[in-house]
Amino acid sequence: MLPGFANAHSHAFHRALRGRTHAGGGSFWTWRDLMYQVAERLDPDSYYALAKAVYAEMALTGITAVGEFHYLHHGPDGTPYADPNAMGHALVAAAADAGIRITLLDTLYLTAGVDGKPLEGVQRRFGDGDLDGWSARTSLLRASAHSKIGAALHSVRAVPAEYLSTFAHRTDGQPVHVHLSEQRAENEQCRAVHGCTPAELLEAHGVWQPMTVAVHATHLTDGDIDILGGHHVCFCPTTERDLADGIGPARRLSDAGARLSLGSDSHAVIDQFEELRGLEMNDRLATEQRGRFTPSDLITAAANHASIGWFDAGEIAVGRRADFVSVRLDSPRTAGVDPAQAVLAATAADITHVIADGRLIVADGRHTSIDVPAELSRTIATLTSTNANTGGHP
Numbered sequence: 001m002l003p004g005f006a007n008a009h010s011h012a013f014h015r016a017l018r019g020r021t022h023a024g025g026g027s028f029w030t031w032r033d034l035m036y037q038v039a040e041r042l043d044p045d046s047y048y049a050l051a052k053a054v055y056a057e058m059a060l061t062g063i064t065a066v067g068e069f070h071y072l073h074h075g076p077d078g079t080p081y082a083d084p085n086a087m088g089h090a091l092v093a094a095a096a097d098a099g100i101r102i103t104l105l106d107t108l109y110l111t112a113g114v115d116g117k118p119l120e121g122v123q124r125r126f127g128d129g130d131l132d133g134w135s136a137r138t139s140l141l142r143a144s145a146h147s148k149i150g151a152a153l154h155s156v157r158a159v160p161a162e163y164l165s166t167f168a169h170r171t172d173g174q175p176v177h178v179h180l181s182e183q184r185a186e187n188e189q190c191r192a193v194h195g196c197t198p199a200e201l202l203e204a205h206g207v208w209q210p211m212t213v214a215v216h217a218t219h220l221t222d223g224d225i226d227i228l229g230g231h232h233v234c235f236c237p238t239t240e241r242d243l244a245d246g247i248g249p250a251r252r253l254s255d256a257g258a259r260l261s262l263g264s265d266s267h268a269v270i271d272q273f274e275e276l277r278g279l280e281m282n283d284r285l286a287t288e289q290r291g292r293f294t295p296s297d298l299i300t301a302a303a304n305h306a307s308i309g310w311f312d313a314g315e316i317a318v319g320r321r322a323d324f325v326s327v328r329l330d331s332p333r334t335a336g337v338d339p340a341q342a343v344l345a346a347t348a349a350d351i352t353h354v355i356a357d358g359r360l361i362v363a364d365g366r367h368t369s370i371d372v373p374a375e376l377s378r379t380i381a382t383l384t385s386t387n388a389n390t391g392g393h394p
Contacts, residue, residue: 004064004323009263078124229256237278
């Protein structure tokens, strides 16, 4: 029995890309073009249907809470829906119906590059014009028993430096996530415009607060590691390898004092065992040393609910939320293993029962209310069909 896992970094709509981006070579940037094609087709109804299936898939893998890095806000041409938070409300409802908690990390996304290039095409769905527009929209969001409202700064590519200090002030005390140094190109662009690394730029403007989480943190300098030493850092190993991002300095960050968490990001895989193994195995590859993290360290990272603002979850203890994950030790993968090291052998297929907040949501390997494979197949087929709509009507 393990504590419920926290998926600290999710883009729910990316799940529609799984198994559809491998026909050729390319890079993160060519993958992003395919992602934009999916983003263009979603509306609140279709996003709810897809997200509910994705969150139910997370439940099958032992995830009891998700941090949703949400930037798909408006209609296809950037015009707000009648409810300006219709897409965010769809995500919150989807998580509730799948039986897991959600922290909606509503994302500030204003420009298409460090140089301030304006948003165009499908990116117009992401923007609110300026910081005040984003603040006005997000002020209408409300938390509930199963949801929290946080914030996200998409990246130094998407938010002009002039807004950073005010953003940090307005979001003080909230869970705040930021994509950081995922690509070398981002670092190069930031140095060209600002003369410093992204981590240094955010530090200069007071963005690194107790609840700020750096996501990816792949290409860091020694100085960057020192900056992040007292903060949360979220690694997404299965996405980082799928997009050929590189290997981040996980052990060095941990040694500097960073608290690590894990996310499935683009959902190329949804399996916290695979993510925690990736954290360990990637560091082995980078350093040519084994045993970079103990199994206990890896479980702590996989169950780091504090990184998304749920401080009363993440361990099996009196006074904590009743989140439990039952893992079988008699499968072909786990038979004969030392139970203390089972997380390095098991996969999501070995999870039999999941309880979230005292409610049974997975029994005998099946979701108790959702036919997950059928719902995923149906919603993704609709989105990827050549006859699919182009995003609904604002």
